[in-house]
Amino acid sequence: xxELPEVETVRRGLEPVMAGQRIAxxxxxxxxxxxxxxxxxxxxxxxxxxxxxxxxxxYLLADLDDGQVLVMHLGMxxxxxxxxxxxxxxxxDRSKAAVHDHVVFRMQNGAEITYNDPRRFGFMDLxxxxxxxxxxLFRRIGIEPLGNELDxxxxxxxxxxxxxxxxxxLLDQTLIAGLGNIYxxxxxxxxxxxxxxxxxxxxxxxxxxxxSDRLAEVIRDVLVExxxxxxxxxxxxxxxxxxxxxxxxxxxxxxxxxxxCPTPSCKGVVRRxxxxxxxxxxxxxxxx
DNA sequence: AGTTGCACCTGGCTGC
DNA sequence: TGCAGCCAGGTGCAAC
Numbered sequence: 001x002x003e004l005p006e007v008e009t010v011r012r013g014l015e016p017v018m019a020g021q022r023i024a025x026x027x028x029x030x031x032x033x034x035x036x037x038x039x040x041x042x043x044x045x046x047x048x049x050x051x052x053x054x055x056x057x058x059y060l061l062a063d064l065d066d067g068q069v070l071v072m073h074l075g076m077x078x079x080x081x082x083x084x085x086x087x088x089x090x091x092x093d094r095s096k097a098a099v100h101d102h103v104v105f106r107m108q109n110g111a112e113i114t115y116n117d118p119r120r121f122g123f124m125d126l127x128x129x130x131x132x133x134x135x136x137l138f139r140r141i142g143i144e145p146l147g148n149e150l151d152x153x154x155x156x157x158x159x160x161x162x163x164x165x166x167x168x169x170l171l172d173q174t175l176i177a178g179l180g181n182i183y184x185x186x187x188x189x190x191x192x193x194x195x196x197x198x199x200x201x202x203x204x205x206x207x208x209x210x211x212s213d214r215l216a217e218v219i220r221d222v223l224v225e226x227x228x229x230x231x232x233x234x235x236x237x238x239x240x241x242x243x244x245x246x247x248x249x250x251x252x253x254x255x256x257x258x259x260x261c262p263t264p265s266c267k268g269v270v271r272r273x274x275x276x277x278x279x280x281x282x283x284x285x286x287x288x
Numbered sequence: 289a290g291t292t293g294c295a296c297c298t299g300g301c302t303g304c
Numbered sequence: 305t306g307c308a309g310c311c312a313g314g315t316g317c318a319a320c
Binding site (some may be wrong): 034073120180181278279 | 311312313314315316
């Protein structure tokens with residue numbers, strides 16, 4: 001599930017029970033996820049107060065009162081849920097879900113925050129705040145698309161001289177951070193740009209072009225709209241309170257192979273191709 | 289150096 | 305109903 005809008009939705013869901021709150025105990029049920037947990041993980045968290053809960057790209061960042069930052073990445077299938085009781089429809093599934101509950105944060109205020117991740121592509125780390133920017137995870141991370149830096153000039157600068165297709169360039173977290181397979185497809189459709197076009201061809205030698213301006217604008221648009229919708233819910237992904245995000249109903253091309261292109265007056269049909277091993281959905285008529 | 293492809297892991301869905 | 309095969313929201317790294 002988790003591209004930037006889903007991670008931001010999770011952040012907003014966790015903020016009330018984490019920010020300003022003290023961690024009582026942490027239960028760590030296995031030694032690793034994608035990577036090993038850092039040494040003494042639970043001991044270093046117990047008793048700490050979370051000053052604030054932030055996000056950078058697809059990372060959640062819990063700033064602790066001792067100068068450490070708890071870094072959390074959801075991978076492909078990570079999710080959090082709050083509280084021991086999930087209302088209504090979920091009860092029949094809870095024992096199954098619990099198999100993949102890997103970490104439980106028990107807060108002083110009584111909240112119980114459980115991290116579940118069937119595929120275990122997610123991970124957690126503890127990094128001193130002062131070393132965060134230079135850390136290998138963050139050193140090369142690119143433009144934060146909901147911040148102030150993303151505009152046509154920044155896109156042109158990032159894409160200048162790139163032979164890689166736009167699809168690959170937009171997935172590259174060192175250029176623009178936070179987009180994943182869904183929102184790349186959606187942004188390129190909105191921008192009417194082909195996912196196969198070489199990224200450098202919209203870059204004007206590093207100077208903004210109408211295409212780079214448009215692309216920057218629609219990236220921001222699609223992410224803002226998705227965050228407002230509570231992200232996308234594919235398969236069984238839910239928000240921290242169990243609610244479904246609903247942006248998936250507004251996908252224009254993602255997972256819509258064979259459907260008519262939603263661009264007004266376009267006669268095209270949404271196609272699926274594979275680029276760098278991943279599905280790309282686009283309209284070959286209006287995306288050039 | 290820039291790009292591509294594979295590996296990591298589990299589960300859901302499709303088609304035989 | 306069973307089961308093999310394919311596919312999935314990410315990303316680090318080996319191999320061209």
